[in-house]
Amino acid sequence: MEPPAEFRAFASRRADDTGILAEVAARWPGAERADLLFDRLAARRGPEPSAGIEPIDPAQPRDIAAIAWSAGRRARRRRLRHASAAALAVVLLLLAFPYARSQPTRSVAQSVAQSVARAGPSSPLPLIDVVPPPWRQARLPVRTTPLPRTVDLTALRSLPAHPVRRAVALFAVHPPAVLALGEDGELRQLDRPGLLVPTSLAPDGRDAAFIDGGSVTVIALDTGTVRSYPTDERVTALLWRSPSTLLISGVSSSAILNLSTGTLTKQPYEAGAALAAEGGAGSAASLGEIVELRFAGQPATSPAQVRYWLGGRANETVVGAGGLNVNWLGAWQGPGWLIGGNAVRDAYAIDLWLPPPRGQVRFATVYVDVVTGTAGRALVRTADSGTVSAPTVLGWLDPTTVLVQAGDVDAPNLLAWHVTDGRLSLVCSIKGSTGMSVADLASWR
Numbered sequence: 001m002e003p004p005a006e007f008r009a010f011a012s013r014r015a016d017d018t019g020i021l022a023e024v025a026a027r028w029p030g031a032e033r034a035d036l037l038f039d040r041l042a043a044r045r046g047p048e049p050s051a052g053i054e055p056i057d058p059a060q061p062r063d064i065a066a067i068a069w070s071a072g073r074r075a076r077r078r079r080l081r082h083a084s085a086a087a088l089a090v091v092l093l094l095l096a097f098p099y100a101r102s103q104p105t106r107s108v109a110q111s112v113a114q115s116v117a118r119a120g121p122s123s124p125l126p127l128i129d130v131v132p133p134p135w136r137q138a139r140l141p142v143r144t145t146p147l148p149r150t151v152d153l154t155a156l157r158s159l160p161a162h163p164v165r166r167a168v169a170l171f172a173v174h175p176p177a178v179l180a181l182g183e184d185g186e187l188r189q190l191d192r193p194g195l196l197v198p199t200s201l202a203p204d205g206r207d208a209a210f211i212d213g214g215s216v217t218v219i220a221l222d223t224g225t226v227r228s229y230p231t232d233e234r235v236t237a238l239l240w241r242s243p244s245t246l247l248i249s250g251v252s253s254s255a256i257l258n259l260s261t262g263t264l265t266k267q268p269y270e271a272g273a274a275l276a277a278e279g280g281a282g283s284a285a286s287l288g289e290i291v292e293l294r295f296a297g298q299p300a301t302s303p304a305q306v307r308y309w310l311g312g313r314a315n316e317t318v319v320g321a322g323g324l325n326v327n328w329l330g331a332w333q334g335p336g337w338l339i340g341g342n343a344v345r346d347a348y349a350i351d352l353w354l355p356p357p358r359g360q361v362r363f364a365t366v367y368v369d370v371v372t373g374t375a376g377r378a379l380v381r382t383a384d385s386g387t388v389s390a391p392t393v394l395g396w397l398d399p400t401t402v403l404v405q406a407g408d409v410d411a412p413n414l415l416a417w418h419v420t421d422g423r424l425s426l427v428c429s430i431k432g433s434t435g436m437s438v439a440d441l442a443s444w445r
Contacts, residue, residue, distance in 0.1 A: 002066070003025070003065050003066060006030070006031040007025065007028065007031075007034075007065060008065040009031070010024075010031060010034045010035075011065035012065070014035075014038055020038055021038075021065075021067075022067075022350075024037055024038050067331070125354060126324075127323065127324040127375075127376065127377045127378065127422075128324075128354070128377070128378055128380060129377060129378070129379045129380070129417070129422040129424070130354070130358065130379075130380055130381075130382060131379060131380065131381045131382075131391055131406045131415075132424070134407050134408045134411075134413065137406075137407055137413045137415065137424075137426060138413075138426070138429070140415070140424055140425055140426040141425045141426070142425065142426050142427075143397070143401075143416040143425035143426065143427050145397060145403075145416075145427055145428070145441055146168050146183065146439075146441055146444050147168055147169060147181075147414065147427060147428045147438070147441075148181075148185060148428065149428060149429070150428065150429045150430075150431075151171070151181065151428060151429070151430045151431070151433070152431045152432065153171055153173050153179060153187075153430070153431060153432030153433055154431055154432035162188070163188070163221060163222050163223055163224045164180055164182035164183075164184075164186070164188050164221050164222070165182070165183065165206075165221070165222050166182065166183045166204065166205035166206055166221070166222075166439070167180040167181060167182055167183070167201060167205045167206075167208070167221050167439065168181050168182070168183055168205060168438070168439055168441075168444075169181045169201065169436055169437065169438045169439065170190075170196055170200055170201050170208055170436060170437045171187075171430070171433045171435070171436050172196040172433065172434045172435035172436065173432055173433060173434060174434055177189055177190075177193075178190045178193040178196050178208075178210075180208070180221060183205070190208065190219055190221075191219075191224065191226060192217065192226055193208070193210045193217060193219065194210030194211050194212030194213075194215075194216075194217045195210055195211040195212065196210060196435050196436070196437060197210075197211060197237065197238065197335070197435075197437065198334060198335055198392070198393075198394055198395075198435075198436070198437050198438075199237075199238060199239040199240065199276050199335045199437065200238075200437040201437040201438065201439050202240050202243065202439070203240055203278060203439060203440035203443070204243065204439065204440070205221070205439035205440075205444075206220070206221055206222060206243070207219065207220055207221060207243070208221060208437075209238055209240070209246055211235045211236075211237075211238060212228070212235075213234060213235070214230065214231055214233065214234050214235070215228050215229055215230045215231055215235070216228070216229045216231060216235060216238060216246065216248060216257060217229075218246075218259060227259070229257055229259070229262050231248060231250070231255070231257070231264065232250070232255070232264060233250035233251060233253070234250060234251065235248050235249070235250060236249050236250060236251060236271065236272060237249040237271070237272040237335065239274060239276040239335060240276065241256065244258065244259045244260050245257065245258055245259065246259065247267070247269070247274055247290070248264075249269075249271040249272045249274075250271060251271065252271055253266065253267075253271060254266075254267045254268075254269040254270070254271055254274070255267055267290075268309075268312075268314075269290050269292060269309070270292055270294050270307075272332075272335075273292040273293060273294040273307075273332070273336075274290050274291070274292050274336075275290075275291045275292065275293060275335075275336040275337060275338035275343055275345070275370075276335055276336070276337050276338065276395070277291075277338045277339070278337060278338065278339045278395055278396045278440045278442050278443065279339040279340065279396060279398075279399065279440070279442040279443050289308075289309045289310060289311075290308065290309045291306065291307075291308040291309075291338055291343065291370055292306070292307045292308070292309075293305075293306060293319075293332065293336045293343055293345050293368065293370075294307055294332070295331075295332070296316070296318070303318045303319060303320060304318070304319035304320065304326060304329050304332075304375075305317065305318055305319060305373075306318075306319060306343070306368065306370045306373055308370070317370070317371075317372070317373040318373055319368055319373050319374075319375055320373065320374075320375055322372070322374050323369075323374035323375050323376055324366075324374075324375040324376060324377060324378060325375075326366065326375045326378075328349050328350050328351055328352035328361075329347055329349070329350070329364075329366065330347055330348030330349055330350040331347065331348050332345055332346070332347050333345075333346040333347055333348060333363075334346050334392065334393075336393075337393060337395050337396055337402075338370065339396040339398075339399050339442055340399050341369055341370050341371040342367065342368075342369060342370070342396075342399060342400070342419065343367070343368045343369075343370045344365060344366065344367050344368070344393050344396070344402050344419070345365070345366060345368075345393065346363065346364070346365050346366075346390070346391065346392060346393055347363075347364050347365075347366055348362070348363060348364075349361040349362055349363060349364045349380065352364075352380070354380075354382055358382040359382055360382065361380045361381070361382050362381060362382070362390070363380065363381045363390035363391060364378045364379065364380045364381075364391070365378065365379040365380075365391045365392075365393050365402070365404055365417070366378045367402070367419040376419055376420075377419050377422055379391050379402075379404060379406070379417050379422075381406070390406075391404050391405070391406040392404065392405040392406070393405075394414070394436065394437070394438045395438055395440060395441065395442070396440075396441075396442045397416055397427075397441050397442060398442055399442070400418060400419055400420050401416050401417065401418050401419070402416070402417045402419060403415075403416060403417075403427065403438060403441065404416075404417050405436065407429070407430075411429065411430065411431045411432075412430050412433065413426060413427075413428070413429050413430070414426075414427040414428040414429075414430065415427060
């Protein structure tokens with residue numbers, strides 16, 4: 001459904017605060033009172049984004065209006081359904097009350113025990129796993145990986161200047177700098193990098209690519225050689241396709257960048273939707289030249305979709321056929337990762353609530369079988385998580401285990417999330433990092 005003209009005009013004026021637009025759309029009071037409602041919601045919610053709208057979305061105001069209106073109206077329909085269900089429950093309770101008075105009474109303890117028995121395991125909803133608070137993360141079983149158990153980036157005095165043969169991970173620190181953690185366990189500072197993103201480090205750990213506005217900077221870690229590649233527009237995302245090619249995305253288009261020649265070849269893929277393949281060549285290549293996790297239309301509209309390209313033709317599968325119900329899924333966030341037929345990507349959550357005290361879910365990492373379109377599980381952060389950062393997927397550790405950054409916002413932990421059963425393990429605790437990128441640990445040798 002297209003948003004009305006007066007909402008489009010309102011969205012064009014308030015596009016700098018897109019996190020509240022969907023909630024305004026859900027309660028749309030008309031143009032006269034829209035600004036008052038917007039300011040009231042902004043004061044109540046604070047700076048955190050809501051309703052699946054990405055605050056740094058580069059879309060034009062018309063697109064932002066469509067995204068917000070679609071998400072808001074869908075949330076409104078869900079709330080009406082929930083209210084109707086609650087009213088029906090009250091009516092049934094009132095009708096049953098005379099019958100209940102005539103039955104033998106049970107103790108409160110008996111009722112609670114029976115409810116707990118029906119509820120089963122500690123997971124509040126089937127196939128939904130919750131990021132635990134930092135103090136509980138520290139008590140999780142430890143998963144051994146090529147990463148060290150702890151990384152402290154706050155007390156560094158001087159770093160070796162010599163190159164590193166391979167890097168296990170890259171860390172962004174403040175003041176702005178990028179540090180490379182070599183496979184020997186030593187940290188080096190990189191010269192003249194741009195913006196570090198989760199897909200910056202090449203899968204084999206030998207090169208690193210950074211976004212630098214309208215260009216891409218590539219550093220060969222074994223020699224320290226820095227190369228800059230101009231692009232046709234501002235770069236918003238990148239991922240490695242081979243040791244000599246990058247798939248880069250702008251605001252509205254994608255292209256293959258050949259690092260040997262510097263040439264750009266336009267591609268039909270949706271900007272930012274392609275998945276980074278891990279685990280070596282494997283079965284991922286057999287699915288298609290590129291696999292995307294996207295929406296079949298504007299972001300934050302249903303349905304979510306897997307699209308894979310083979311021979312220049314797109315094949316599409318709707319996400320949600322069986323498995324986890326994902327009608328709460330909001331806009332996808334950041335890069336997605338693929339190993340074999342398993343994909344994982346971060347997203348906003350719209351109108352998903354867990355039983356008290358957890359409350360509303362704002363962010364989720366979602367696992368999808370790209371062959372069948374089945375959403376298998378989700379790892380979520382809830383409103384009661386305090387200083388726990390939103391889960392950020394960094395790649396795969398093996399075909400069924402995802403590496404997720406999910407800890408205190410100032411001292412994040414890296415967790416291993418098993419998508420088959422939801423188990424969590426502690427991989428690494430980091431202090432002083434503002435962002436990171438990890439090599440392909442699923443094929444690290």
